[in-house]
Amino acid sequence: MVTTATSTKGIGTREREQPIISPLGGRGGGGNGPRGNGGGGGDRPRDDERFRDDRGRLGMWVGLASILMLFTALTSAYIVRAGLSDDWRPLQVPNFLWASTALILASSVTFQMAHRAIKRYEVKTYTRWVTLTGLLGLGFLTTQLLAWRQLVAQGVYLASNPHSSFFYLLTGVHGLHLLGGILGLGYLLARRWNKLASREAIRRRQRAAGVIGLYWHFMDGLWVYLFLLLFLWR
Amino acid sequence: MAEAEAAHGTHAEHAEGVHRHPAPTNFIRKYIFSIDHKVIGIQYLLLAMASVFVGMFLSILMRLNLTWPGTKWPILGTLFPAGAPNGIMQPEFYLSLVTMHGTMMVFFVLTTAPQGGFGNYFLPIQIGADDMAFPTLNMMSFWVTFVGFLVLLSAFFVEGGAPLGGWTAYPTLSAIGKDAGPGQGMGMNLWIISIAIFCAGSLLGALNFITTLLNMRARGMSLMRMPLTCWSWFTTAVLALLAFPVLLAAGILLYLDRNAMTSFFIPGGLVVSDKLLVDHKGGSPILWQHLFWFFGHPEVYIAILPGMGATSHILSTFARKPVFGYRAMVFAMFGIGLLGFFVWGHHMFISGMSPYSGMAFSILTLSIGVPSAIKTFNWIGTLWGGRIRFTSPMLFAIGFVSLFVAGGITGLVLGQTTLDLSMHDTYFVLAHFHLVMGVAAIFGIFAGIYFWFPKMFGRMMNETLGKLHFWVTFVGVYLIFAPMHIMGIVGMPRRYAQFTEYDFLKPLHSLVLLVTIGVIITATIQLVFLFNFFWSIFKGRRAGDNPWEATTLEWSTPSPPPHDNFAGIPPVVHRGAYEFSVPGAARDFIMQTEPEPGEASEIVSTEGSSGNGHNGHKH
Amino acid sequence: MTGRALAVVIWLLTIFCVALFFMGWWFPPSISEHGPAYDQQFLITIIVVGISFVLAQVGLGYMVWRYRDTGRGERALYSHGSNRLEMTWTVITAVIFISLAVLGQRVWASLHFQPAPPGTAQIEVVAQQFQWNFHYPGADKQFGRTDPTLVKDADLNFVGLDASDPLAKDDAVVASLAVPLNRPIELTLRAKDVTHSFWVPPLRFKQDLVPGMNIKVHFTANKPGKYELACAELCGQFHFKMKSYMLVIPGNEYDELVALPQAQFQARMGELLKKYQ
Secondary structure, rough: OOOOOOOOOOOOOOOOOOOOOOOOOHHHHOOOOOOOOOOOOOOOOOOHHHHHOOOHHHHHHHHHHHHHHHHHHHHHHHHHHHHHOOOOOOOOOOOHHHHHHHHHHHHHHHHHHHHHHHHOOOOOHHHHHHHHHHHHHHHHHHHHHHHHHHHHHHHHHHOOOOHHHHHHHHHHHHHHHHHHHHHHHHHHHHHOOOOOHHHHHHHHHHHHHHHHHHHHHHHHHHHHHHHHHHHHHO | OOHHHHHHHOOOOOOOOOOOOOOOOOHHHHOOOOHHHHHHHHHHHHHHHHHHHHHHHHHHHHHHHHEEEEEOOOOHHHOOOOOOOHEEEEEHHHHHHHHHHHHHHHHHHHHHHHHHHHHHHHHHHOOOOOOOOOOHHHHHHHHHHHHHHHHHHHHHHOOOOOOOOOOOOOOOOOOOHHOOOOOHHHHHHHHHHHHHHHHHHHHHHHHHHHHHHHHHHOEEEOOHHHHHHHHHHHHHHHHHHHHHHHHHHHHHHHHHHOOOOOOOOOOOOOOOOEEEOOOOOOOOOOHHHHHHHHHHHHHHHHHHHHHHHHHHHHHHHHOOOOOHHHHHHHHHHHHHHHHHHHHHHHHOOOOOHHHHHHHHHHHHHHHHHHHHHHHHHHHHHHHHHOOOOOOOOHHHHHHHHHHHHHHHHHHHOOOOHHHHHEEEEHHHHHHHHHHHHHHHHHHHHHHHHHHHHHHHHEEOHHHHHHHHHHHHHHHHHHHHHHHHHHHHHOEEOOOOOOOOOOOHHHHHHHHHHHHHHHHHHHHHHHHHHHHHHHHHHOOEEEEEOOOOOOHHHHHHOOOOOOOOOOOOOOOOOOOOOOOOOOOEEEEEEEOOOOOHHHHHHHHHHHHHHHHHOOOOOOO | HHHHHHHHHHHHHHHHHHHOOOOOOOOOOEEEEOOHHHOOOHHHHHHHHHHHHHHHHOOOOHHHHHOOOOOOOOOOOOOOHHHHHEEEEEEEHHHHHHHHHOOOOOOHHHHHHHOOOOOOOEEEEEEEEEEHHHHHHHHOOOOOEEEEEOEEEOOEOOOOEEOHHHHHHHOEOOOOOOEEEOEEEEEEEEEOOOOOEEEEEOOOEEEEEEEEEOOOEEEEEEEEEEEEEEEOOOOOOOOOOOOOOOOEEEEHHHHHOOOOOHHHHHHHHHHHHHHOO
């Protein structure tokens, strides 16, 4: 994604500035490292400072793994349930979902623009793109609600048949997660680290944007996946 | 996002050695809504302790009912007027005890104490970090879990009482509401909500553990130098991260089935209490079992792995010997974790699942015995040639090995499809999983408490009381669970409120009585532990920094550790975790922070400040 | 001192556990064709389990006894393990465990992988909360139509039999199970409300009855008598008394019984239940 930013405008945007302590790794496994089963410890002690700034990013990846597991479980339930009985009545794609898809795809692009802007230290542009991303996200949620209304108008409810149950459930759970993403965008706008020197503050914001961006793009991809699952596998 | 807030909000100054969050000064931030992993660890332990005593009390009631069914216990009439009118326990009350005992023990004791408790407290210290990666998230994970516990308890006090479907909550019993039985109404809803909340809390915790371990190890702390405890917490966190979302998904589906008329687990044409259910159609109760056990089997390892880690750690420390086969232990742990995701079907051999998948699951299940056996051999190997010091933690760790063997080995019986035809849902199963994931895991927790208590509270627990606690508990649990195997062979079914109805169960009465006597003795002695624990917090003998002459990082810092664990001086690690009895060394242990003779100058500060005071008292 | 005591306690507990298996509590004698093979597999397994258990506990006790700290200041052995040992015990346990797993599929396969022989007598088992119903097809060997909407426990129509279906005329629904001696029998297992489990301990057989599923199982009983039939899957508050009986009766008695219409069937079943005390 967007980690390997090199600087433009001559300002070092390398993520770490603190001195990298000479790695003790040179000592290769270190004197009496546990040799396990007699094998020499080839493990290299790691310089921790190199990794600390990645904490948020790593944590986000781990968190996304658990979200992925949640949807995997729901997917397996979906597939099993689809194969079970004759009460499965596939829904027609509600028109609004095409709009949803367009909006969320666009929001990933705008977020990418925002991220690029903050990497260039263009705070104003960044704010504008983040706001736009948030609005697109809200637009997505609105079209989702409209799609629900559309189905309700057709008399298709949560309990109507298993496909509709899964439709409401999957879109609902995804929508809740996306709402979390919108709160994350709000956080990006609100949190400015004003007490820090401006360059350091922006570096913080770059990092925060990188982390939230992971989440946002994941939600985007997840939507596309759900859309395909719900309307191709039926 | 909360994650981001925690990541960036509290992540402050870069200068090395400055703690990311200052020590709190007011009571609430210090002891209640604390973001210090040490306080959170103790909070988790206290929650688990509350839960374990409630759960144990419930099990005593269950034994009383089984041994003397229909007896009047006036006190119970007062405590539970609905469940035990006039003091006579009703069958639905018995089953609600079963459910609540299982749920509390599995979720709020075996999942919280070893991981949330010790893991929280000692993972950061053992890898030389100043706190968890996301302290705020850490605090949230505890308080979310706490709320889950309150919601679970509240199920006792709603109309119909607590649910009676057991901790596995199989639909359709759990899905069709209160027509299926008292407690299946509001009580069941609360159960699902509680478990969903618990899942959320556990996921936050797991995320934090994984990130912390991967990202915050001290200089020199390579993966293969980590204590095995850290490996076990890490593996457990990975299992939790992948397993709990599945339970959460299943819980959501079940909740919708109950409250929104969906049909994920409920098939059509059900007639409950002579009433046709017209709202449901086409669901499958087996689907729940697949989802539940996909979570449920890794959950067994979530409960036991930290105990394995602690046992390896403690055995090595008190045998004064490096862990035998460190690498094999790590790989075995991962092997168990990985295989643990592919054996869930052995809970479902006779559930109506395809018999062919039953066969596949059976063979995978017996394969998981291999890494478990490897661990056992390595524990015994660790003791071989040692100079064992029999302290209370060591006794419990040895007890762990004995109980893990006793409980685990019967998996060879239960894992076979054929033998499960008779053994399924009998007391044989009860004996198996109580010994291995219940009692052995609890022994791991006890070993951890006696071992780390001096570090957590700066005082020693009383050794005499500790040993008394061990002897009685160790004999007591064998007395309780060994006879249950026999009951299972004869055919005693689980989850029966009484054994009065069947002739073939009558000859077992003496064993039922024996077990109950074992339970009463074992439960009573736990009060000694409780007393010892709280008395020692205030009155125990003062412990130095390193009372056990151990090697890992937590022993190189004061007891209890300062707010940022290492008083502003991050430790530097020079060797593996278990360097005991190194030939030619001055002492019979070399701490991880001790440099090689040639590089003494580099670490003078670390060593000086912590002053690993080996008070040198032996046992 | 503590070390020796611990070793002795571990050994005593081991003896206690092993002794329990020799106190006379055991399976009820088998009454099914697959029973002896089951018992043999159990015996093999429990011997392997017993030997491993005893070896591990004795070994643990020995280490505890032998390697206690004597206080004489000697150092422990400095060893990080042995690859050869790790390999050895990994291979040995893997071979033993996997062989057990493979052996442990034989009875399972004989029961579940083959369909019942053609012409096998059929009985439908319909479980409901705290009661077993056994639906016999009658002389025509064909089941009458059933429908959940017709279920009315108050009228004793527990399985929802459609009285207007001609095939249902000779069907009988009773509360006990009778199976013919030495002849295969096929049960179709259904549940009306929640999951139950069909279990007759001496039969060495157990199978869940799952709402929404028709699960077919077959076995052959080979010892006449009356056996307790229990529910083995938690099904609600009176799970512990969801009891019935399985009668194993000679083929001619069975043929006679199942040809009877409902009322006489029930009466005859009552007599048989008394006969096989």
